[in-house]
Amino acid sequence: MPLAATAPPILSLRELSKRFGQTLAVDRLSLDVPRGSLFGLLGPNGAGKTTTLSMATGLLRPDAGTAVVDGADVWADPPVAKARMGVLPDGVRLFDRLTGAELLRYHGLLRGMPEADVTGRAGELLAALGLAEAASTLVIDYSAGMRKKIGLACALIHAPRLLLLDEPFEAVDPVSGETIREILRGFVASGGTVVLSSHVMELVESLCDRVAIIAQGRMLAAGTLDEVRQGQPLQRRFLDLVGTQALDAGSLSWLRSS
Ligand SMILES: Nc1ncnc2c1ncn2[C@@H]1O[C@H](COP(=O)(O)OP(=O)(O)OP(=O)(O)O)[C@@H](O)[C@H]1O
Numbered sequence: 001m002p003l004a005a006t007a008p009p010i011l012s013l014r015e016l017s018k019r020f021g022q023t024l025a026v027d028r029l030s031l032d033v034p035r036g037s038l039f040g041l042l043g044p045n046g047a048g049k050t051t052t053l054s055m056a057t058g059l060l061r062p063d064a065g066t067a068v069v070d071g072a073d074v075w076a077d078p079p080v081a082k083a084r085m086g087v088l089p090d091g092v093r094l095f096d097r098l099t100g101a102e103l104l105r106y107h108g109l110l111r112g113m114p115e116a117d118v119t120g121r122a123g124e125l126l127a128a129l130g131l132a133e134a135a136s137t138l139v140i141d142y143s144a145g146m147r148k149k150i151g152l153a154c155a156l157i158h159a160p161r162l163l164l165l166d167e168p169f170e171a172v173d174p175v176s177g178e179t180i181r182e183i184l185r186g187f188v189a190s191g192g193t194v195v196l197s198s199h200v201m202e203l204v205e206s207l208c209d210r211v212a213i214i215a216q217g218r219m220l221a222a223g224t225l226d227e228v229r230q231g232q233p234l235q236r237r238f239l240d241l242v243g244t245q246a247l248d249a250g251s252l253s254w255l256r257s258s
Pocket of ligand 1: 020023024025043044045046047048049050051052
């Protein structure tokens with residue numbers, strides 16, 4: 001029996017809920033992520049993906065429910081839980097008055113890494129992600145894709161066993177996208193676990209072995225790729241579960257009249 005089938009999940013969310021005023025962003029959402037999986041979290045805009053990941057990573061306090069990382073409760077024991085994960089938050093809120101190299105160094109030292117390791121790994125990460133030439137550039141002057149990549153490097157530098165990545169491929173060019181896919185596959189092959197959110201079905205279908213589809217804060221389906229797809233392309237299954245929004249007849253007619 002594979003390890004993932006017998007070991008406890010590396011991430012376990014139980015009945016997580018979060019309300020913003022009138023909006024119930026996440027509604028009693030439960031999810032288990034087995035060790036060694038490359039897990040895709042899918043959902044339309046506003047589904048609650050970022051809110052869920054923020055609660056799972058200790059960035060946003062849930063109204064109710066629990067998040068447990070490798071046995072450590074994220075909200076009862078944050079230092080232990082946070083040490084076990086690498087996080088790429090939504091929008092990548094970074095200290096952007098630092099250079100790329102300084103930001104990576106800051107993250108490594110903050111994680112308690114020895115100075116020499118930080119320097120060595122920072123150089124390797126910058127090179128692998130095509131940021132070596134921008135190492136001395138202030139992050140505020142980075143493009144959106146470069147910010148995503150430096151954010152990913154910061155999440156990786158302490159070699160966590162669990163990566164939680166909010167839209168890691170957003171704004172990233174195809175060459176860097178392939179590098180990131182390679183890094184994530186290698187990470188999982190060596191025993192790591194990745195949870196990523198995305199809108200891009202083809203990417204999730206080709207990269208992830210497990211997926212969950214959420215909409216309006218609720219879990220609609222979760223399991224292996226094949227269990228969720230049920231013999232259909234993921235895109236079709238996603239649209240069936242989430243529902244399509246047909247344009248009313250005559251809607252946007254002004255756009256078609258010249
Ligand atoms: N800080 C906030 N204040 C008020 N409402 C919020 C806040 N953050 C999220 N929301 C609302 O909660 C819901 C879920 O948002 P969330 O950002 O989690 O969705 P998402 O699935 O990540 O969307 P997207 O794919 O567009 O990034 C949305 O209705 C959003 O407007």
